[in-house]
Amino acid sequence: MRLTIAAGVASFTAAFLLSPLFQGGGWFWTSLGVVLAVVAAGLVSSRLSLPAWAAPLLGLAATWIFLTLSFASDKAWALVVPTKSSVVELGRLLAVGWADIQRFAAPVPETEGVTLLTAGGVALIAIAVDLLAARVRRAALSGLPLLALATVPATILSEPISWWAFIVAALGFISLLIADGRERVGHWGRAVLVRRTRQATSGTPSAARAAADTSGLRLSGKRIGFAAILLAVLLPAALPAMEPVSFFTFGVGGRGSGPGNSISIPNPIANLKGQLDLPERRVVLTYANNDNKPRYLRIYALDTFDGQQFGMTQPKGAPQNRTENGPLPEPPGLGPEPKINNVVTNIRISDEIARLRFLPLPYPPREIRVDGDWRADVDTLMVFSTREEAAGLEYEVATSEPQPTVDLLDSLDGIRPEVDPRFLALPEDLPQEVRDLAEEVTAGATTTYDAALKLQEFFTKPGNFQYDLRTQGHSSSALRDFLIRDRVGYCEQFAASMAVLARQVGIPSRVAIGYTGGVQVGERWEVGTNDSHSWPELYFEGVGWLPFEPTPSGAAGQGSARVPVYAQPRPVETTGTSSTPTPGASSSAADEPQSPTARRNIRELDREGTVATGTLPPDDSMPLIAKIGIGLAALLLLLLIPAAARLVTRSRRVRSLGWKVSEPSDELTARMVSGRGRLTVAAAWAELDDVLYDYGMARETSETPRALARRLTQQYELDAESAAALSAIASAVERVLFARDPGRIEPMSKDLRKVRQALAATVSRGRRMRAVLLPPSTLRRLRLLGERLLDGFDLLETIRLRRTAAQKGG
Structure with a gap:
């Protein structure tokens, strides 16, 4: 039992x-x-x-x-x-x-x-x-x-696993092993030690009973167990960390219905509406980049549509997708055809942001330098954390933004998109009026890109839509009413409606939620709660995901919303040449010439090589080789602790050995001389004992100093001078131990040095190196110290046994 x-x-x-x-x-x-x-x-x-x-x-x-x-x-x-x-x-x-x-x-x-x-x-x-x-x-x-x-x-x-939880678990397992050992020895093992116990039974005299004494086994088990736990807790601190392999996948959470909603992500749509409804503007974040242009900062990518509103598939971040591991996964669908604009952006999140575990980022991020455990979702490149929060965070992100031309987007027509089917999925009960509207709006489109432009223009020009935060909510009828009858809503309705219509005509789509570019204040861009925004992203094979802007901008709509250049009406042929601004930037911002001073922010993010390569600036922290070197040096110092302890002990003893004794002038001085002489002899004998142990010549327990000197002289064939020095040390030790008056004690440092050199010459070079680097005498003291610490647990067992005996005697 x-x-x-x-x-x-x-x-x-x-x-x-x-x-x-x-x-x-x-x-x-x-x-x-x-x-x-x-x-x-x-x-x-x-x-x-x-x-x-x-x-x-x-x-x-x-x-x-x-x-x-x-x-x-x-x-x-x-x-x-x-x-x-x-x-x-x-x-x-x-x-x-x-x-x-x-x-x-x-x-x-x-x-x-x-x-x-x-x-x-x-x-x-x-x-x-x-x-x-x-x-x-x-x-x-x-x-x-x-x-x-x-x-x-x-x-x-x-x-790593909590040390206290590991210790508790290890103690439980050790108690099981000890119990098993006691069962085996008590019932089937050989009784080596026998103790007599008295067992009284009612109505009969006490009878003596012999039982196997397993206390020694139990105490030995405790010593081994506690030593193993101590090593298991302390040893990993000196070893390099290893990345665990994830056998179990735990998502982060997303929008859902009923029990099991996200524990770390507030409803993105409700959060968006709440920020837009705030009575006064509050600063959410500021940013600066190396081309001084505003950019949309995406937080969430909603990819599932249930007929009422868009939701988010739970992102999954494997350990290898941590931001600290280097570049993020490649942007889905991005090929070599479009021109790439490499930008580095520094972002500072306000301390007042609460419960935000996703990083606002320009799309597509390629590399992020941020403190904490942040991971990238492979499908959407959202960067999130399950235990960190973004409040008060400052980080840098390198993006590689595609700059597609009209001709390139037109040439992609007919290429089958290689994306997950969920980006095209629509509920079967989608109102027929909505399906017909999508076909009607895109009628006459010659390419997929042309159809996307017609859908966006439907909301901004001929559709007569109005921007208003007062909406009727989310339902299939609300979607139909917004598109067919009322045509009044805010950015979430515009983005979701265009994404639904795009899916109806075969264009993969999703809804992004984040912030627009904000306004420029000094050398940084300032983003407030009124810049909360939602926009659709459409997928084109070879370019990837591109943002579009169906929400009215200006005073009548989302004030800081900007239509990307590639999403503007087809340009009219001109004799001059024009540049293609970055996606998400306004046309006015794109056309304005940028002076050298305007293109540089306070952090000088566009230093040489950054824009050309699309990577973050070099990290000013310590390089890996230096960290490895420091780690090896620390390990070397740790291994040299026994050698340092031996050196300190030897130096202290040698100083006492060199003390010279003069003739005493009075009785008090004679007592002082006798005391110092005894200390000198004790130091010499202790040093000789350690030297013998280090060289593998340990003194036998029963050997007298004279017998030891005789054995060493004969066994190792010491020369006459070394033998005389060894005999002098042994004679001084015997006089101090046994004589009433040890007499004059001569300095012993030279004798001890001569003996040590003679003994060292008789052993191998490896033994001498070990005696210096890992002296067995010092390791013996450390081992004895550990045993004394473990003996403290034995005292607890002794106290318990004594108390039990006292209670029986009482």
């Missing part, structure tokens, strides 16, 4: 490793309850002496009953007896829990499904541990299922 309880303790302590994955502590108590249920089932199995294969079945039955009581008691008979309805309910919760952990980023919310899934997993681990430890008697192998609990947070989280 002891092993069953120890297996339950080990399983529950290992469950502490899961704590960083959850927001609250409800899973903890549920896991405790399910482990107690498994332990109870194990105790029953032991009591009834059931076969090993029956114990796991009983444990599964106990787990089923406990989970039914905890999560489906209202559908069970007498709260605990499973029924068909309770089984269906548990299955539903398991499915919801699995969907939630795939949707959320750690730490996940404690929904019923997540808690059920966690408790069930811990129960399976506890059953496996009980089977291996208590039934099959393979306690060491039970560490494998316990390791599975550590694998989950290790592969999901970027941070």
Whole structure:
């Protein structure tokens, strides 16, 4: 029964490793309850002496009953007896829990499904541990299922496992191993030490009973276990970090309905409307770039349409897509044909921004320099974090913006877009009037690009649309009313409607939410809450995703909205040449000549090589080779600690050996001389003992100083001078130890140096190098110090035994 309880303790302590994955502590108590249920089932199995294969079945039955009581008691008979309805309910919760952990980023919310899934997993681990430890008697192998609990947070989280959780889990496993060892020795092992205990029974005299004394084994196990835990906690601090491999995918969350909404992302559309409705403008961020032009800063990319509004597929960021790992994934669909404008932008987020875990960025970002764990979604290049917030953040982003020409976009007609089908998906119940409107607006378009221009112009010119924040909400009828009847809305309605119409005519589309370019204040651009904006992005194979602007601009609409040059009406043929401004910039900003001073911001982001390569400026931080060098130097210093300690000890002893004793002039001086002489001899003897240990010539415990000198002289064939020096040291030691008056003590530094040189000549060069770099004498002291620390745990055991004996005696 002891092993069953120890297996339950080990399983529950290992469950502490899961704590960083959850927001609250409800899973903890549920896991405790399910482990107690498994332990109870194990105790029953032991009591009834059931076969090993029956114990796991009983444990599964106990787990089923406990989970039914905890999560489906209202559908069970007498709260605990499973029924068909309770089984269906548990299955539903398991499915919801699995969907939630795939949707959320750690730490996940404690929904019923997540808690059920966690408790069930811990129960399976506890059953496996009980089977291996208590039934099959393979306690060491039970560490494998316990390791599975550590694998989950290790592969999901970027941070290492919490040291305190590791120590708790390790102590639980060690207690299981100790319990297994006691069981083996107590029942089947050979009793080496026997202690007598008195066992009193009612009505009979006390009888003596002999039992195997396993306290030595228990204390040895504690020493080994505590030493192993200490090394496991301290040793990784001296090793380089390794990137975990993600076997489990945890998303970040997005828009959804019902239970399981995002825990880290507010509804992008509601947040957009809320900022536009603010009574006064507030600064959200400022930015500066190396061409001094305004740019749209995208935060979210909404790609799914459910018939009412656009939502976002949960972005996924693998460890290899961290911003600190270098360039981001390639922009989808971007080929070599369009001209690329490489820009570097410095962005500062206001401290007042709350709950923003996505970075506002120009599109498409190629490289980002930012502090914290930020990752890029491969499909959309949104950059997000599951644990950092953007408030108060300053970062730099390098973008490679395509500058397509009209001729290039026209030439892409007929090329099948290689994108995910979700960018073309529309609900089957989309109103027919909306479908007909898309065909009507794009009638006569000769190319896909021409159709996109006609859709944008429909909202800005012939459609007679009006900009107004007072809208009717989101529904299929609201979409139809906006397009067919009312034609009044704000940027979200314009962007979503154009994206829906584009999908209807076969153009992949999505809706972007972020900020327009803002206004220029000094040498930086200032973006406020009134610059919150939504715009459609259409996909063209060979160029990628391009923003369009169907929302009216100016005083009658979104004031800072700008129509990209490629999305403006087809230019009229002129005799001159014109440049193609950056997407997202206004025509006025594009046509104005830029002076050298206007093109340079305060951070000088356009230093030589930056614009040409499209990469960030060189990092001023320490290069990798320097960091490696510092790490190696620190490791070398750590390894030289024993050598330094030996050198300090030797220097201190040598100083005392060189003390010269003069003839005493009075009784007080004689006592001082005698005391110093004894210290000199003690230092010489201690130094000689360390030298012998370092060279592998350790003194025998029973050897006297004279016998030691004689053995060393004969064994290593010392010359006469070295033998005399060794005899002088041995004679001084014997006089100090045994004589009433040791007499005159001569300086011993020369004698000791002569002996050390003679002994060193008899050993190999490798032994001499080891004596200098890793002196065994110093390592012996460190080992003895560690043993003394571990002996402190033995004192606790002794105190407990003494208290028990005192209680029995009382």
